Amino acid sequence: MENKSNIVDWETITNFVTDVFKAYGVPEEDAKICADVLTESDKRGIESHGVNRLKPIYLDRIRAGIQNPVTEFEIVKETPTTAVVDGHNGMGQVIGFKSMTMAIEKAKKYGMGMVAVRNSTHYGIAGYYATMATKAGCIGITGTNARPSIAPTFGVENMLGTNPLTFGMPTDEEFPFVLDCATSITQRGRIEYYSRIGKPTPAGMVIGRDGKTMTDSDQILADLTSGHAALSPLGGVGEELAGYKGYGYATVVEILSAALQQGKFLKALTGIGKNGEKEPINLGHFFMAIDAEAFMGLEEFRKTCGDILRELRASEKAPGHDRIYTAGEKEYDVWMQRKDSGVPVNAAVQKEMVKLRDELGLIQYHFPFE
Known part of the structure; x- marks a missing residue:
């Protein structure tokens, strides 16, 4: 309560x-x-x-002067279905909103649209932008690179960001399907939250340079910044639990957040200068919108998507569990609890x-x- x-x-x-x-x-x-x-x-x-x-x-x-309150949204290159944007280290949310708006407009005209962004800042939850697309009857896909946090499989050095790969699908239900999660077991923001409430980080989420797990949230944040700790990719350390899959997806996001727009990547995103001074992080994002109407129709897509999700939730439950969730459902439940308070x-x-x-x-x- x-x-x-x-x-x-x-x-x-x-x-x-x-x-x-x-x-x-x-x-x-x-x-x-x-x-x-x-x-x-x-x-x-x-x-x-x-x-x-x-x-x-x-x-x-x-x-600190590393993020600009007034956002200069520069379109560097544009075609009917694509665009490259330079955000000039303005407000990431504004850059993200305008970029996904562009992608949706292109999708509504040509079936698909994609916008790649360089020199941006933290844009908040990726699911916000994927949901913008679902509201417009589109499939939405977005991702962003971030400060180095994840160690590659068989490595201990933080190289990749938590790099969410996020999808939104319109459904015929009260809420869309939105899969919004980092490609690490956890994200830096979750550890920041643990630190703020004085809670240790669960074992197995973070490894030190010695390859051992870390749980002190404050120390982890300091060591992530200094490069003495790294997050484990989805699946965990090594190959036995398929950590290479999370590592691979994190790399996909890194490439799409840097190569198309010729932006910064990996160790260039630390936000720390040569003398330890704070500097712009220069993040990259990508936004894709696919108009469901351009295929077999939006309503048909929405119903089939809903049917898939309903069948998944209706499948046999594990002992001790009376409910199966689909992505976006728990978030919708929280909104139902909080909307009037x-x-x-x-x-x-x-x-x-x-x-x-x-x-x-x-x-x-x-x-x-x-």
Whole structure:
């Protein structure tokens, strides 16, 4: 049961995040996009990428001068079905929103569209952009590279980012099929969340340079930055549990996030300069939209997709389990629980919100946890 005094209603939290971004120099329309992406994460129960990242990921980077509050969205090259965009280290959410919008528009006209992005910043949950496509009757595919975190199979050095490979499919149900997950066993954001709430990282998710597993969340974050720890790819360490599959998919995302748009990759994405100074991370993304109507029709696709998911959920359950889920279902369940209440805010984020309000003079806000 969530503590009601820790829950901030959606209108308040959305307006507050928007106003904070505006106070940091983000134009109003862009600030609304950024706030929508962050709160959407909390609506889906993905706290690791929600409002708790407002200050440490976005505001601190703007303040450090490694992320630009005003986004210069430059189209470097364009064809009827493709585009290359340079984001000039603006707001990743804005770059992502505009890029997927372009991909959808191309798909609606020509059946498919793809936009590749370079020189961007953290764009929030990848599922947000895949869902943009599903709402438009398209299959959505997106991915992004990230700061080096994953060690390749048989290696211990962090080389690849957590590199999500994300798919969204429209269905005839109340929610789309959205598979949004990292190509590592866990993602850096989850470890950041563990650190913020004082929880150890489960054994097996992270290995040190000595090849041994690590569990101290604070130490892991420090060692990931310094290169003395690495995340395990999906499947885990070595070949026995098929870690090479996660390694392979992470590499696919790295290539699509760098090669098409001639962007930065691997160790060039540390965000740390030669003298230890912070510098822009220069991330790459890709966005694909496929119009289901261009095949056998949108409604036919939606029904078949729904039929597949319903059959999966209706299949025989393992002992002790009374429910099988399909991707996007748990997130929809969380939204059903939270839609009339709001977002639960932990103690650390509460302090940050109060401090931001006071520093920025946003005196119109009073939070239930005060």
